[in-house]
Amino acid sequence: MAQTAIREWRGWTGAAPFWLNAVLLALTPxxxxxxxxxxxxxxxxxxLGGLFRQLRSGDYGHPAVHLAAALMGAAAVALATV
Numbered sequence: 001m002a003q004t005a006i007r008e009w010r011g012w013t014g015a016a017p018f019w020l021n022a023v024l025l026a027l028t029p030x031x032x033x034x035x036x037x038x039x040x041x042x043x044x045x046x047x048l049g050g051l052f053r054q055l056r057s058g059d060y061g062h063p064a065v066h067l068a069a070a071l072m073g074a075a076a077v078a079l080a081t082v
Contacts, residue, residue, distance in 0.1 A: 017050065017066070025079070028076050036076060040072075040073040040077045041073065048066070
């Protein structure tokens with residue numbers, strides 16, 4: 001029972017960087033300041049951590065989702081800093 005709850009929680013947190021970076025990427029052109037870039041760096045690193053964990057142990061998520069989140073975070077950083 002506890003293992004199932006942990007797997008469900010990890011699955012949600014695995015997708016969180018994807019959705020947060022999607023929102024940041026959509027809002028970045030509308031904002032002027034370093035905060036979206038800072039958040040994008042944090043969530044991109046979280047996505048890379050999720051990708052590493054998924055590839056190492058395969059316990060949650062899908063590698064493509066983590067990779068897409070990391071790339072979207074990098075794109076949001078590029079848009080916010082240019």
